[in-house]
Amino acid sequence: MSDDLDTGLRELARSAERLPPVPGAGIRHLAERRRRRRRRGAIAALGGTAAVAAVALALVLSPGGAGPERQQEAPAARPTSARSAQPAPDVRVDLSTRELVVVADGRGMPVSSGGANTPTPTGRLTVVSRTPAALVSGAEVGRPRDHRYKVLWVIRLRAGDGRTTALFGMTTDETAPGAFDVTSGWIGLRTADAKWLYDRLRTGSVITVQGHAPAAAVGGGPFA
CATH class of the missing domain: 2.40.440.10 (L,D-transpeptidase catalytic domain-like)
Known part of the structure; x- marks a missing residue:
């Protein structure tokens, strides 16, 4: 490998290790955006869980539902003739x-x-x-x-x-x-x-x- 090529590769590696300078305000702004995204994700997940629970409860309590109470309901008694x-x-x-x-x-x-x-x-x-x-x-x-x-x-x-x-x-x-x-x-x-x-x-x-x-x-x- 030539000396020029070797020198060029080392310069390129050193330049990749240096991060672009970011002001402190920008860092705080980026952190705030990440927190908001995490909060919205948690709320959405919570809302989905609540919706599933509500649907399940409605199926249990509904007269036509297939919940345990409905399944265990005793059959109507047959009328007894005189x-x-x-x-x-x-x-x-x-x-x-x-x-x-x-x-x-x-x-x-x-x-x-x-x-x-x-x-x-x-x-x-x-x-x-x-x-x-x-x-x-x-x-x-x-x-x-x-x-x-x-x-x-x-x-x-x-x-x-x-x-x-x-x-x-x-x-x-x-x-x-x-x-x-x-x-x-x-x-x-x-x-x-x-x-x-x-x-x-x-x-x-x-x-x-x-x-x-x-x-x-x-x-x-x-x-x-």
Whole structure:
């Protein structure tokens, strides 16, 4: 390398090491500008963070949002129909088969009901009163209507529309239950069955009655 070139490079290096002179006021001005830029950057960053937090809070509190409160909201309860709210019956009576069944233990009993001209009320009935014995017209039990007869273990029933009937022990004819229908609409039982049922049912007990008496009497009755 020539001496001239070497000398030139050293001069160039020394000149690059010397900083251009800057007055003190200029240095302060530059420092102030840097501080303002840093302050604006910090404020902008803070504003962005606050905006994100506000959006997240709005999503949580919004009725249509997907926040935890919304996700854990219990489903609306389904309305309960009046039918499903009714208690199960204590006794079921099927006039077509002439059978009464006690729901709790499945015990069945033969019955006699009203015929075609004096049908027994059907539907859901409630026990309204109980009496150990009662005098009834003969028409109630398939006997001459101008006579009165003593029946036992009478359980009176009423439907929601006001119709009435009764369960009772047919002291006038123990063979009628399960065989023929001769009452004026009451439901006759054998005396022992009527007593057993009387001891278990209370006011407010529910009996459902369905079907209808067979068109032709089975076995016939004394006044069928």
